[in-house]
Amino acid sequence: MEVIRLDQVSLSRRTQEEFSYDLKKTLLSFVEGKYRKPARKLVLDDINLSVKAGEKVGIIGANGSGKSTLLKLISGILQPTRGSLRVKGQIAPLIELGAGFDAEMTVMSNIVLYGVLLGFQRAEMLTRAPNILEFAELEDYSSAPVKALSSGMAARLGFAIATDVQPDILILDEVLSVGDESFKQKCKQRMEQLWDGSATVLLVSHSMEDIHRSCDRAIWLDRGRIRSMGCADEVAAEYLSAVERKLDMGLRHI
Numbered sequence: 001m002e003v004i005r006l007d008q009v010s011l012s013r014r015t016q017e018e019f020s021y022d023l024k025k026t027l028l029s030f031v032e033g034k035y036r037k038p039a040r041k042l043v044l045d046d047i048n049l050s051v052k053a054g055e056k057v058g059i060i061g062a063n064g065s066g067k068s069t070l071l072k073l074i075s076g077i078l079q080p081t082r083g084s085l086r087v088k089g090q091i092a093p094l095i096e097l098g099a100g101f102d103a104e105m106t107v108m109s110n111i112v113l114y115g116v117l118l119g120f121q122r123a124e125m126l127t128r129a130p131n132i133l134e135f136a137e138l139e140d141y142s143s144a145p146v147k148a149l150s151s152g153m154a155a156r157l158g159f160a161i162a163t164d165v166q167p168d169i170l171i172l173d174e175v176l177s178v179g180d181e182s183f184k185q186k187c188k189q190r191m192e193q194l195w196d197g198s199a200t201v202l203l204v205s206h207s208m209e210d211i212h213r214s215c216d217r218a219i220w221l222d223r224g225r226i227r228s229m230g231c232a233d234e235v236a237a238e239y240l241s242a243v244e245r246k247l248d249m250g251l252r253h254i
């Protein structure tokens, strides 16, 4: 069964601050006759993608190639400028870990809020909370506001919630690169359980080893376009050899 489908999806974003972000500066530039309409950059360009239930798909590519933007589109955080997008099922995005929390609210309230946003009942989240806190090693912080957590702790909380509720679709952006060494090991174990389950997983990683080990399929994004898509091992090898060729060329220029 197809759970994610993108047809000719494009997204452009402003490369300058929005008009309303700095009204004074904008007005001044009007007065001085220097006002320029914010330029737009095509960040994703004509993406066609179909993902079936249970598939584990890796997304690779250079910095700025559009990987996180693609995950944000699929999670519904951003809307496409063109094209159509369909997603079926409960989706837990682990993007910019911890960024989805309300910093003023307590850890416990954030656990409940996150779950409710995913469609769970408040009572169920309260039952799940002790496990979540234990996994995140934040038992002593349940009534502290999220702003009192370090960024690594907030990341652990995000990971613990999203993996505890076992969504249909799990979206992971460089999740394995956060947290300290012991937490990383715990994450890996939990990820392996998820991997064996039926969840559909989209994983962004710069580690070809993670992609090779964890994914069936990979997508290589290059400046907002799909440059290659197919068996994870082949796409990762293709990407690595392109990176090496680029390095060789760079060295020849020296």
Ligand SMILES: Nc1ncnc2c1ncn2[C@@H]1O[C@H](COP(=O)(O)OP(=O)(O)OP(=O)(O)O)[C@@H](O)[C@H]1O
Binding pocket: 013, 014, 015, 043, 061, 062, 063, 064, 065, 066, 067, 068, 069, 070
């Ligand atoms: N908030 C934003 N407003 C405007 N442009 C943005 C914004 N965030 C990202 N971009 C632009 O979108 C493009 C793709 O960025 P994205 O974060 O998706 O890349 P990425 O492949 O995830 O990169 P990385 O490997 O560095 O995480 C880049 O050109 C970036 O400058």
